[in-house]
Amino acid sequence: MRVLTHCLSFGKPRSLIGLWLGLTGLLAAIALSSLLYGAGDIGPARAWQALQHMGTASGGEARFVLTELRMPRLWIGLVVGAALGIAGALLQAVTRNPLAEPGLLGVSAGAAFAVTLAILWGADTATLRVSVAQLGALGGCLCVLAAARLQGIGDDPIRLILAGAILSGLLHSLSSLILLYDQYTADEIRFWVVGSLAGRQLDDLVPLFPSLGIAALLTVMLARPLAALALGEHVAIGLGHHPRLVRLLVIVVVALLVGGATAAAGPIAFVGLVVPFAARALAGPDIRRTLWLCLPLGPIVVVSADIVSRLVVPPSELPLGVLTALIGAPVLIGVVRGRRLPTL
Amino acid sequence: MTHDISAGERDATRPDTPSATPAPDMTVRDLSLSYGPVAVIENLDLRLPPGRVTAIVGPNGCGKSTLLAGLSRLLKPRDGTVLLDGADIQRLPSRQLAKRLALLPQQPHAPEALTVAELVRFGRHPHQSWLRQWSPEDKRIVDAALDMTGLTPLAQRPVDALSGGQRQRAWIAMAIAQQTATLLLDEPTSALDLGHQVEVYELIQSLATAGKTIVMVIHDLASACRYADHLIAMHQGRVVAEGPPGETVTPALVKRLYGVECSLMTDPATGAPLLTNVRRTRDVLDGSAT
Numbered sequence: 001m002r003v004l005t006h007c008l009s010f011g012k013p014r015s016l017i018g019l020w021l022g023l024t025g026l027l028a029a030i031a032l033s034s035l036l037y038g039a040g041d042i043g044p045a046r047a048w049q050a051l052q053h054m055g056t057a058s059g060g061e062a063r064f065v066l067t068e069l070r071m072p073r074l075w076i077g078l079v080v081g082a083a084l085g086i087a088g089a090l091l092q093a094v095t096r097n098p099l100a101e102p103g104l105l106g107v108s109a110g111a112a113f114a115v116t117l118a119i120l121w122g123a124d125t126a127t128l129r130v131s132v133a134q135l136g137a138l139g140g141c142l143c144v145l146a147a148a149r150l151q152g153i154g155d156d157p158i159r160l161i162l163a164g165a166i167l168s169g170l171l172h173s174l175s176s177l178i179l180l181y182d183q184y185t186a187d188e189i190r191f192w193v194v195g196s197l198a199g200r201q202l203d204d205l206v207p208l209f210p211s212l213g214i215a216a217l218l219t220v221m222l223a224r225p226l227a228a229l230a231l232g233e234h235v236a237i238g239l240g241h242h243p244r245l246v247r248l249l250v251i252v253v254v255a256l257l258v259g260g261a262t263a264a265a266g267p268i269a270f271v272g273l274v275v276p277f278a279a280r281a282l283a284g285p286d287i288r289r290t291l292w293l294c295l296p297l298g299p300i301v302v303v304s305a306d307i308v309s310r311l312v313v314p315p316s317e318l319p320l321g322v323l324t325a326l327i328g329a330p331v332l333i334g335v336v337r338g339r340r341l342p343t344l
Numbered sequence: 345m346t347h348d349i350s351a352g353e354r355d356a357t358r359p360d361t362p363s364a365t366p367a368p369d370m371t372v373r374d375l376s377l378s379y380g381p382v383a384v385i386e387n388l389d390l391r392l393p394p395g396r397v398t399a400i401v402g403p404n405g406c407g408k409s410t411l412l413a414g415l416s417r418l419l420k421p422r423d424g425t426v427l428l429d430g431a432d433i434q435r436l437p438s439r440q441l442a443k444r445l446a447l448l449p450q451q452p453h454a455p456e457a458l459t460v461a462e463l464v465r466f467g468r469h470p471h472q473s474w475l476r477q478w479s480p481e482d483k484r485i486v487d488a489a490l491d492m493t494g495l496t497p498l499a500q501r502p503v504d505a506l507s508g509g510q511r512q513r514a515w516i517a518m519a520i521a522q523q524t525a526t527l528l529l530d531e532p533t534s535a536l537d538l539g540h541q542v543e544v545y546e547l548i549q550s551l552a553t554a555g556k557t558i559v560m561v562i563h564d565l566a567s568a569c570r571y572a573d574h575l576i577a578m579h580q581g582r583v584v585a586e587g588p589p590g591e592t593v594t595p596a597l598v599k600r601l602y603g604v605e606c607s608l609m610t611d612p613a614t615g616a617p618l619l620t621n622v623r624r625t626r627d628v629l630d631g632s633a634t
Binding site: 220221224227228230231232234235237238239240241242284285286 | 446
């Protein structure tokens, strides 16, 4: 894998735009396949036919499956993938740690725990769930960063991940404990808590847009200062930036993105690790380029994983979170085992 | 258009000045700096000569790096002010200050695979904004900075693949692209061998010739004597001597700063003071012998 990364980063293409267009084309192809393939008995041929006659009144079962089941899934996959990819890249830039990943650092677990609590206490409107998840994500973020400040854990990428893993483990056990005691919450949340795109509706996406819009705007504004921060705190100050403010805002953006994604699809780990890792391998270390590439790469990973999750054990489905972990864990091990961690 | 330039104008703006505002006046008034509860510098007054190379020297822990941190607002003063052209640097918006004052910390670290040109482009940050991004003028200034540091042929190379001297020149090029009238450097040649040191010092001298005010902290007194126009010698948080190296450096000062004896000569080629026969003070030697 290291060899591959090396080849990719030295063959850095002149134009980011070409790379971006290529990836977006790939994403379009994957998105189409995600409409065509499924765990049920609507095969690619029937789905394709239904897709072609989308404009007409006729339809039937295939059309229903397409518009009511696969379309919402695709859209949520696109949004969740982009949000998690960007959040991972931001978190890695701000902690200067290539392993910092929202799922591993307890950010997703914080969001999931907060949502579990909210459902336990009777909340179930979608809007409330999004903001609750975002608050939980912010809490998780702050907890693990506070832990990182103790005893210089922040200096050691792997110890930060350990702190995050402990926090995640703790929050997951607490969530499970709540589920044991409360059957209603358990039913509501069981599939959600492992991370999945199945059974979502387009309406689930709407409450995300305001906060994702804010996050996108902030990301555009923060990209340059974050790139300067990669040169070191003092250099960034010398260039007229405000590192503390930048870091604070980045944490808020990460919480908005991860909280939103978790509210829509449950906690999905490793996407925030794999996607920025691939983006850096393709386009070099500058956070601005990484962020641009995460935009198509995140959805590529999530939507393809979702397709695979439908196909491996038909007619059942493997939860998406399980699949991303299967893809992500080897990448994590690869990065850690690399003789030299890529510094950010 | 006449070729005649009045003497006044020639003094005010030197030719080939890359900086926007020439000859800034940097003054330190009653400055006290501390790290947490520990006071490092108390009630310091200074004036840094414009358009010259000033070297801050002194033994380890004398407060010279702390002073530089105070001059560059990395460290907020407990008391007193640092004035740049009469304006308190703590009150200037940080982007405004970054247009007037560039800072190069000790041994800065570039991210892997960042190229020289990409690094130098960061110097334009204070001049850009969210609305006003990259412009042809920025490109011209970056190219000029690369040219001035002799890095044009290496522009597309990763910074971490360069030699120590080239790397430091790349960082200085970034500071040049910032187009400030003042440049602060913290030990710009630490960890460099002699050849690379000379490479960096000569570049710094040429910047001062072009009109920049340079303030640098250096460890090595000999280099300070050779390359600085103005010396500030610090000991236990106080300025104990100040002036041109030739007039300032004496065996007594060297003994006070570093606790060593030495003789002084004048370099016949450059006129800079040369330290010779440097040795430990006799009583220290006796003390360790018995």
